[in-house]
Amino acid sequence: xxxxxxxxxxxxxxxxxxxxxxPARLISYIILALFVIMALVxxxxxxxxxxxxxxxxxxxxxxxxxxxxxxxxxxxxxxxxSTGSTLFSMADAGLLFPAPISPKKILLYGLVxxxxxxxxxxxxxxxxxxxxxxxxxxxxKEISALFLIYIMMLMFGQLVSIAVxxxxxxxxxxxxxxxxxxxxxxxxxxxxxxxxxxxHGQGIETTVDRVLDGLWFExxxxxxxxxxxxxxxxxxxxxxxxxxLALFAASGAAILAYLxxxxxxxxxxxxxxxxHNYKLRLAALENKNYxxxxxxxxxxxxxxxxxxxxxxxxxxxRQILEAxxxxxxxxxxxxxxxxxxxxxxxxKAFQGFxxxxxxxxxxxxxxxxxTARTGPLKTELTKPHLYLxxxxxxxxxxxxxVVSFVKPCTDAVVxxxxxAASGGTDPVDALFLALAYAATGAVYTGMAVVSHRVLGGQxxxxxxxxxxxxxxxxxxxxxxxxxxxxxxxxxxxxxxxCMLPYFIVCMISAFVMFILCADLLxxxxxxx
Amino acid sequence: xxxxxxxxxxxxxxxxxxxLSFDVGPGEITxxxxxxxxxxxxxxxxxxxxxxxxxxxxxxxHDNKSMEAKRxxxxxxxxxxxxxxxxxxxxxxxxxxxxRLRDWKAKADVLLERFELADxxxxxxxxxSKGMQQKLSLSCGLITDPKVILLDEPMVGLDPHAIKExxxxxxxxxxxxxxxxxxxxxxxxxxxxxxxxxxMMNGKIAASRSRSLASDNKELEDLYFEITEGGHRDPGPExxxxxxxxxx
Numbered sequence: 001x002x003x004x005x006x007x008x009x010x011x012x013x014x015x016x017x018x019x020x021x022x023p024a025r026l027i028s029y030i031i032l033a034l035f036v037i038m039a040l041v042x043x044x045x046x047x048x049x050x051x052x053x054x055x056x057x058x059x060x061x062x063x064x065x066x067x068x069x070x071x072x073x074x075x076x077x078x079x080x081x082s083t084g085s086t087l088f089s090m091a092d093a094g095l096l097f098p099a100p101i102s103p104k105k106i107l108l109y110g111l112v113x114x115x116x117x118x119x120x121x122x123x124x125x126x127x128x129x130x131x132x133x134x135x136x137x138x139x140x141k142e143i144s145a146l147f148l149i150y151i152m153m154l155m156f157g158q159l160v161s162i163a164v165x166x167x168x169x170x171x172x173x174x175x176x177x178x179x180x181x182x183x184x185x186x187x188x189x190x191x192x193x194x195x196x197x198x199x200h201g202q203g204i205e206t207t208v209d210r211v212l213d214g215l216w217f218e219x220x221x222x223x224x225x226x227x228x229x230x231x232x233x234x235x236x237x238x239x240x241x242x243x244x245l246a247l248f249a250a251s252g253a254a255i256l257a258y259l260x261x262x263x264x265x266x267x268x269x270x271x272x273x274x275x276h277n278y279k280l281r282l283a284a285l286e287n288k289n290y291x292x293x294x295x296x297x298x299x300x301x302x303x304x305x306x307x308x309x310x311x312x313x314x315x316x317x318r319q320i321l322e323a324x325x326x327x328x329x330x331x332x333x334x335x336x337x338x339x340x341x342x343x344x345x346x347x348k349a350f351q352g353f354x355x356x357x358x359x360x361x362x363x364x365x366x367x368x369x370x371t372a373r374t375g376p377l378k379t380e381l382t383k384p385h386l387y388l389x390x391x392x393x394x395x396x397x398x399x400x401x402v403v404s405f406v407k408p409c410t411d412a413v414v415x416x417x418x419x420a421a422s423g424g425t426d427p428v429d430a431l432f433l434a435l436a437y438a439a440t441g442a443v444y445t446g447m448a449v450v451s452h453r454v455l456g457g458q459x460x461x462x463x464x465x466x467x468x469x470x471x472x473x474x475x476x477x478x479x480x481x482x483x484x485x486x487x488x489x490x491x492x493x494x495x496x497x498c499m500l501p502y503f504i505v506c507m508i509s510a511f512v513m514f515i516l517c518a519d520l521l522x523x524x525x526x527x528x
Numbered sequence: 529x530x531x532x533x534x535x536x537x538x539x540x541x542x543x544x545x546x547x548l549s550f551d552v553g554p555g556e557i558t559x560x561x562x563x564x565x566x567x568x569x570x571x572x573x574x575x576x577x578x579x580x581x582x583x584x585x586x587x588x589x590h591d592n593k594s595m596e597a598k599r600x601x602x603x604x605x606x607x608x609x610x611x612x613x614x615x616x617x618x619x620x621x622x623x624x625x626x627x628r629l630r631d632w633k634a635k636a637d638v639l640l641e642r643f644e645l646a647d648x649x650x651x652x653x654x655x656x657s658k659g660m661q662q663k664l665s666l667s668c669g670l671i672t673d674p675k676v677i678l679l680d681e682p683m684v685g686l687d688p689h690a691i692k693e694x695x696x697x698x699x700x701x702x703x704x705x706x707x708x709x710x711x712x713x714x715x716x717x718x719x720x721x722x723x724x725x726x727x728m729m730n731g732k733i734a735a736s737r738s739r740s741l742a743s744d745n746k747e748l749e750d751l752y753f754e755i756t757e758g759g760h761r762d763p764g765p766e767x768x769x770x771x772x773x774x775x776x
Contacts, residue, residue, distance in 0.1 A: 001625070002625060003622055003625035003626035006621070006622055006625050007611070007614070007622055010613070010614055010618050010622070011611060011613040011614060012613075014613040014614065014615065014618075014652060015613050018613070018652070089609075089611070090607070090609035091609050091610050091611040091612075091653070093578070093605075093609070094603075094605045094607070094608075094609050094610075094665070095610075095611075095619075095622070095623065095626075095668060096626070097576075097577070097578055098576050098577060098578070098598060098601060098603045099598060099623070099626040099627060100595045100598035100599045100626070100627060100628075101626055102595075172540065267577065267578050267579070268578065268579045268580050271573070271578050271579070278609065
């Protein structure tokens with residue numbers, strides 16, 4: 001057996017054997033497998049596709065495929081412009097790269113092992129079997145096709161990311177060129193869609209129809225190719241399937257040929273990306289924050305002023321100083337822009353739909369949850385000085401939470417101004433939604449404190465995640481319940497007031513959480 | 529032997545290595561000294577073929593990216609990162625297969641014994657402590673009996689026994705004719721067995737000394753602090769003064 005085959009086989013064997021020593025993991029795998037099997041059996045996956053007339057509009061799924069494909073494509077290009085992607089581990093970089101093995105074989109090994117990991121990560125699609133079956137009447141063939149295109153998109157996306165990274169690494173002009181082309185392509189696509197909409201002017205459905213049916217649209221990288229394949233499967237068009245596979249295969253082969261040209265010249269770029277990914281993984285395992293992105297240079301104007309205040313308040317001042325230095329507009333960062341764009345899109349999508357504003361609100365607070373998980377307080381709790389400064393625990397805790405409280409307020413103002421201006425709702429509604437959004441941020445911050453207090457010593461990340469989510473649900477239920485009850489009781493003209501009790505209950509919950517965990521820093525374990 | 533000629537490495541606008549040239553002859557131990565950020569690890573990675581650079585690196589007379597050069601090179605990275613799902617023994621077997629080694633098992637046993645890993649043969653990479661990972665990483669780099677050995681901060685994380693053992697292995701390999709390049713910022717850790725030293729500062733070799741020119745480690749230490757803290761730039765002796773063989 002050659003070295004690379006040995007490496008793959010032994011890692012796989014040991015991964016399976018390790019389960020003997022980790023029964024909890026084995027049980028969780030068995031449960032997950034049982035879920036998949038149950039989903040497959042209960043949905044009658046073996047049977048053929050049912051009559052489509054009784055099911056939801058297929059175009060929804062087509063749109064999702066294209067949106068996911070284009071989003072992945074954009075994200076992978078973006079990652080190629082910053083840190084790149086990698087097919088390798090740090091061990092590969094340290095042990096494989098210097099070994100006398102052909103770089104092309106090493107590249108193939110990277111592809112095969114990444115394919116295996118992608119395959120395992122894509123199994124979650126099988127959980128959607130029930131939904132796809134009941135929603136669209138899909139059978140085994142269609143669901144397998146979805147599974148396949150998802151894997152193809154992920155694999156191809158990673159190759160694109162590596163290729164962009166290799167092409168642009170250390171060359172700011174190339175990087176700027178790729179970025180310009182990507183932005184121009186996106187604007188061009190939007191203009192074409194807008195033009196189709198203006199030409200036919202019969203509402204969004206006609207535009208969607210025309211765009212989705214256009215062959216040009218199916219030729220767009222990743223999203224379009226994936227759509228072409230899926231339409232080929234659903235409509236029984238063999239040439240579409242073949243064409244899509246050919247596009248993926250030819251482009252992938254071209255990228256591989258580009259990477260494999262010369263003598264191992266992809267090692268440097270891969271090494272940098274691999275180191276970045278390794279640090280990310282370490283940070284995740286150690287419950288720390290790490291972005292690894294090169295920080296832009298900050299001109300220090302106020303160095304002479306120094307830090308104001310003393311004691312615990314110095315922590316807050318330091319956080320505010322960092323926040324103002326890291327963004328041109330204080331507290332307005334990339335997330336604010338993404339959330340504002342989401343608000344714009346949802347406002348347009350749900351215009352005229354009464355419950356649309358609540359769907360948008362739910363979506364935005366869901367996004368907010370992920371940033372709150374890695375927010376300033378979380379970072380602060382992984383640094384020793386918060387524990388060491390000779391001040392009362394509650395003072396330090398409050399000081400360390402200042403930015404975590406202020407940021408959702410700033411975001412709320414921006415996001416719901418955009419939402420109202422885009423026709424998502426009226427200004428009064430937007431005000432209450434903004435208040436509710438800021439209060440949700442306070443709850444998330446409180447949750448960070450509670451979960452550190454209650455689950456801080458729990459070494460199992462998965463268990464901590466599950467328990468944390470369950471705890472959040474319990475804490476959020478009274479607020480959500482109060483909003484629902486108010487909405488039912490109040491006349492329809494006053495429905496904007498239903499977010500008021502939500503706001504009040506959230507603030508009370510956050511307050512209670514802080515009171516209960518005021519002594520956190522005296523008792524919790526330092527996890528940095 | 530190892531020959532480095534005009535190696536220049538840039539990261540965008542940062543010049544990490546600036547026209548570096550030196551040789552490490554057979555049976556010679558050369559140390560790269562310098563503060564953090566001096567460019568030592570970058571140079572080691574360039575020599576190991578992990579980074580692109582301008583210039584020439586010859587390992588045993590072959591271009592550093594050729595298969596012949598790779599066969600002759602043993603590299604121990606600064607960060608010992610192993611495969612989580614391979615055991616200690618399987619790591620060595622993997623290296624043996626990758627380098628097409630024969631009769632490697634006896635050598636592997638000796639290395640594991642010397643680094644006190646013999647009873648950890650069946651432990652997975654993920655179950656090893658950082659020190660043990662460093663010992664295994666050293667074993668992987670040394671099991672191929674390389675003609676050129678690159679050690680990037682090899683003593684970091686090792687216990688006193690392993691440091692003592694590593695030092696004696698380095699000296700043994702020197703006597704067997706290997707060219708050894710050690711990057712470190714801990715002068716004490718290599719005192720006693722270096723033959724030539726390059727002090728790096730801001731990507732350049734600010735000074736070079738051979739054991740015969742520097743009467744003792746104290747002189748090298750003084751020179752190091754003079755350079756790193758005093759902005760000193762010493763043209764030093766020509767590389768030829770110490771290249772091509774181990775000073776006796």
